[in-house]
Amino acid sequence: MSVRPLAASLLAATLAATALSPASAQSNAARWSGPYVGGQAGIGNIDNDRPQVLFDTNRDGTFTDTVRTSGGANAFSPGFCDGRAQGVTPNGGCDNGDQAVEYGAHVGYDMALGNLVVGVVGEYDRSNLKDSVSAFSTTPANYVLTRELRDSFGLRARAGVALDDTLLYATAGAIHGRFRNSFASSNTANAFAVTDARTSGWGYRAGGGVEQRLGGNLSIGLLYLYSSIKDDGDNRIDVTRGTAPATTNPFVLVNAAGTQFQRTDDRFRSHSAKVTASLRF
Numbered sequence: 001m002s003v004r005p006l007a008a009s010l011l012a013a014t015l016a017a018t019a020l021s022p023a024s025a026q027s028n029a030a031r032w033s034g035p036y037v038g039g040q041a042g043i044g045n046i047d048n049d050r051p052q053v054l055f056d057t058n059r060d061g062t063f064t065d066t067v068r069t070s071g072g073a074n075a076f077s078p079g080f081c082d083g084r085a086q087g088v089t090p091n092g093g094c095d096n097g098d099q100a101v102e103y104g105a106h107v108g109y110d111m112a113l114g115n116l117v118v119g120v121v122g123e124y125d126r127s128n129l130k131d132s133v134s135a136f137s138t139t140p141a142n143y144v145l146t147r148e149l150r151d152s153f154g155l156r157a158r159a160g161v162a163l164d165d166t167l168l169y170a171t172a173g174a175i176h177g178r179f180r181n182s183f184a185s186s187n188t189a190n191a192f193a194v195t196d197a198r199t200s201g202w203g204y205r206a207g208g209g210v211e212q213r214l215g216g217n218l219s220i221g222l223l224y225l226y227s228s229i230k231d232d233g234d235n236r237i238d239v240t241r242g243t244a245p246a247t248t249n250p251f252v253l254v255n256a257a258g259t260q261f262q263r264t265d266d267r268f269r270s271h272s273a274k275v276t277a278s279l280r281f
Contacts, residue, residue: 029162031213033112035281040223041103042274044129044149047226048096051082052264053135053145057254063262067250069138075250078136085134085142088186100129102272108158115162117169123154129270133263137250141187145263147231149270152177154205165213167221172206177229177268183237190251191242195260199233203267211276221276229268236262 053076054063067075078089083096108121132146153176160169178200183192205228211221239251240258251259 029115029117029164030112031165031280032110032117032162032167035107035109036219036278037105037107038276038278039103039105040123040125040274040276041101042223042272043099044102044127044270044272045099046096046129046131047269047271048082051080051094051133053080053133053143053261054264056260057251059255059257059260063260065254065259067137067259068253069250070248070253073138075137075139076135077138078140080133080135082133084132084144084146085136088136088140088142090136094132094134096132098130098132100127102127102129102274106276106278108278110158112162116159117162117167118159119157121156121158121171123156125152125154127151131268131270133265135261137187139187141185143187143237143261144184145237146182146184147235147263147268148180148182149229149268150178150180152227152229156205167211167219168208169211170206170208171223171225172204175203175205175227175229177201177203177227177231179231179233179268181233181235189242189244190249191240193238193240195236195238196233197235199231199235201230201232201266201268203227203229209276211278217280219278219280221278223274223276225272225274227268227270227272231266231268236260 055065055067056063057065069075081094083094086092104125106123110119127149130148135143156171156173158169158171181197205225207225209223211219213219241252
């Protein structure tokens with residue numbers, strides 16, 4: 001199931017909370033002021049990538065080359081797909097619906113100004129959400145590049161309206177993610193190596209949510225976030241001859257040292273819907 005329907009459900013819940021909470025019910029709004037700690041858990045879902053892989057056959061650092069067979073044909077004419085290849089040809093399709101459980105902890109501080117609540121929250125999340133793109137050669141064979149978000153640190157501002165014990169808010173801020181890059185191929189003749197397996201980068205996230213006080217100092221909520229993180233690593237795949245004949249191996253025809261390739265999109269985009277629980281002081 002995609003996170004986007006969950007985001008729509010969150011919006012519906014927010015609108016319902018607004019309808020059920022009269023605008024005049026502000027007597028307890030000041031109770032939102034102060035620090036809080038808590039946890040969150042939910043589902044992350046990959047936003048569609050641009051399914052393209054670029055090649056550097058002469059190893060000059062410019063990924064604008066075409067890998068060609070000994071007969072001059074485009075070795076990757078079958079094309080590319082968004083997701084993990086399910087076969088050695090595009091006819092097998094690609095799995096592009098990757099999603100994963102995310103969980104973590106947060107700490108924050110809110111200040112009530114009348115029924116307006118503003119604040120800041122820092123968070124840490126664990127994940128194994130994966131974003132893959134695949135290429136297909138005329139061999140036939142598949143080549144799958146995967147970027148996996150391992151964990152992230154975020155700092156967000158948030159602002160909303162307190163309707164008695166219900167808080168409706170929007171939020172945005174910065175996020176730092178750490179990735180693990182991997183590669184798989186049905187090609188067993190060549191040798192492959194990932195040049196920068198562990199990478200990281202900064203980005204932004206934004207969304208909104210609804211939070212409900214249950215009594216005492218406990219509150220629970222629903223939160224939707226869209227995240228976009230730029231992977232600053234120099235992640236490439238090195239392809240060398242392996243056991244394939246040099247005279248017919250497309251990867252070493254231009255340069256005996258082999259070919260390098262990488263994905264076009266250096267951004268990791270995802271949607272997430274989470275349940276939150278906080279203890280307020």
